[in-house]
């Protein structure tokens with residue numbers, strides 16, 4: 417466990433992958449406890465988002481990633497991995513996203529503190 421922050425702002429991250437494991441045009445499926453999460457490279461950064469498509473449960477990270485949007489391999493629904501929303505949607509409930517930290521060659525995420533919509 418990597419410990420970041422002061423005692424007052426203590427945040428716990430878990431190592432989930434090496435940066436070299438993230439494919440160019442897809443995501444990488446990782447598990448943290450019961451959670452299945454997709455990890456994506458977007459530009460020089462990384463995003464982590466729930467991996468189960470809300471339509472019928474296909475693994476989103478197996479779809480095609482273009483810029484920051486992933487197309488579900490099931491039936492083609494599209495989500496922005498930076499927002500958790502379908503492009504153009506603002507009133508839907510987004511997929512849960514998690515903070516990602518890069519430490520050396522490793523990626524760490526904090527599933528206890530999901531990003532705010």
Ligand code: FES
Pocket residue numbers: 469470471472473474488489490491492493
């Ligand atoms: S399961 Fe993802 S679009 Fe149908």
